Amino acid sequence: xKEVEQDxxxxxxxxxxxxxxxxxxxxxxxxxxxxYRQYSRKGPELLMYTYSSGNKEDGRFTAQVxxxxxxxxxxxxxxxxxxxxxxxxxxxxxxxxxTFGKGTMLLVSP
Amino acid sequence: xxxxxxxxRYKIIEKRQSVAFWCNPIxxxxxxxxxxxxxxxxxxxxxxxxxxxxVDDSQLPKDRFSAERLKGVDSTLKIQPAKLEDSAVYxxxxxxxxxxxxxxxxxxxxxxxxx
Numbered sequence: 739x740k741e742v743e744q745d746x747x748x749x750x751x752x753x754x755x756x757x758x759x760x761x762x763x764x765x766x767x768x769x770x771x772x773x774y775r776q777y778s779r780k781g782p783e784l785l786m787y788t789y790s791s792g793n794k795e796d797g798r799f800t801a802q803v804x805x806x807x808x809x810x811x812x813x814x815x816x817x818x819x820x821x822x823x824x825x826x827x828x829x830x831x832x833x834x835x836x837t838f839g840k841g842t843m844l845l846v847s848p
Numbered sequence: 849x850x851x852x853x854x855x856x857r858y859k860i861i862e863k864r865q866s867v868a869f870w871c872n873p874i875x876x877x878x879x880x881x882x883x884x885x886x887x888x889x890x891x892x893x894x895x896x897x898x899x900x901x902x903v904d905d906s907q908l909p910k911d912r913f914s915a916e917r918l919k920g921v922d923s924t925l926k927i928q929p930a931k932l933e934d935s936a937v938y939x940x941x942x943x944x945x946x947x948x949x950x951x952x953x954x955x956x957x958x959x960x961x962x963x
Contacts (some may be wrong), residue, residue, distance in 0.1 A: 742890075744890070746888060762875060769949045770949055779956070779959075780956055780957075781852070781939050781941070781954030781955050781956050781957050782891065782939075782952075782954050783953075784951035784952070784953075789949060790865070794852065812865050815911065820914055820946075824890075826890050828890075828950075830948040831948060832947070832948030832949070834904075834948070835881065835896055835904060835946075835950060836894075838890030838891050839890050840888070840889050840890045840893075841889075841890050
């Protein structure tokens with residue numbers, strides 16, 4: 739079983755839709771949960787970071803962690819064509835390097 | 849704040865040739881990472897440096913890959929000899945101290961094609 743599982747997509751939505759991106763992980767030692775956004779031919783950039791369980795909101799983005807089910811989510815409200823990118827979840831125990839999921843490609847059409 | 853610089857942006861080589869990539873991290877960042885990202889996959893760690901010492905190179909194919917970070921600043925990653933399966937984007941990232949809660953800042957990567 740891979741440490742982090744993520745559906746590669748692509749996920750196609752119309753502009754203005756609410757987007758839900760998800761990952762599952764296997765190691766209960768993971769405490770730090772991050773979402774990176776990667777535009778084509780660019781490096782990943784940190785979008786949001788959450789420690790332990792709970793929600794975190796930043797503008798149109800909400801990150802959610804449920805440690806009991808080892809499930810992490812990223813919600814995007816009022817999606818825009820500029821949100822079209824690959825979204826990578828990443829996890830960390832605090833004593834190790836980041837482990838990434840495969841990434842989900844999101845396409846937001848005008 | 850200047851970002852993580854990488855060069856070259858693109859490289860095409862024949863199998864069995866050698867290639868080197870260069871990375872300059874954000875000033876003051878003690879920790880430097882090299883990741884390999886194969887098309888359609890997430891980044892996979894190759895090596896982590898803390899200053900000029902290696903912290904983790906457990907996933908580095910040491911028979912063909914080598915990396916160094918002299919003086920604890922910029923770093924080079926070398927592949928010799930290259931194989932077709934080495935075709936990927938090689939990403940360099942840095943963080944302040946390598947703590948779990950720190951996000952990494954990535955460069956734009958070097959896209960390697962081995963033919």
